[in-house]
Amino acid sequence: MKLRVFTPTEIVLEEDVVHVTVEDPTGSIGIRPGHAPLVTPLVQSILVARPAEGRQRYLALDGGVAIVNRDVVEIVSRQAVESDDPAHLEDSVLAEFERRTEEEKSSFVAFEKMRLSFMRRLLELEKG
Template sequence: MKLRITDPTAIAVDREILSLRAEDSTGSFGILPGHADFLTALEVSVVSWREADGKVGYCAVRNGILTVSGGTDVAIATREAHVGDDLQELETVVLAGYRSHVEAERTGRTAAAKLRMQAIRRMVEALQGGPSEIGL
């Protein structure tokens, strides 16, 4: 099978593999040659694969989309990819960083939604001649 992992700036992995393991919201799963066409959203996790020479490869991904086409092509598009040989480092250092990015993005979206709601309330109050009309 052909594996290609890309992020917005680069192709992180482009090689022939025998098998792949990844993780989506339902848990861990495997892909072997001949797999049915497949599409899933990946979690922050480490994707692993086995090459023809028996070597195991690892790539930490910050979410993403995995597709299998024709049972021979596996493609992963992710926000961020970090290839490494040390599984322990990827799981502790890199994934922790990815998770903190995800949490910061979530916090930012929540704060932006609150600001939009405050602005809408003030506009409605101003249009109705309410108390915030003077404060604007």
């Protein structure tokens, strides 16, 4: 089956594989040729792809979506980083994804506070 991994800026991986393991909010999912059609959100995790020949491929995914249709698995993620060492991906890359997620949450909270403050002041001005 064909595995394609995309980010907003590039095609990270396009390869024929015999097995893919991804992780959604309910746990780990193994996908083999002939898998039932599926669309599922993905959590920050390590994708494992096993080609018919050669070494396994490991990609750290920053969440995303998996789409399985016939013998094609497509993964769309904000970021995807490949490594031969899954321990490295788990220790450093996923930690970096998590740190960025926390920074984005903090930025969103700060923006919302600013927006609410602006709305309050606007209402105060309207009341006179």
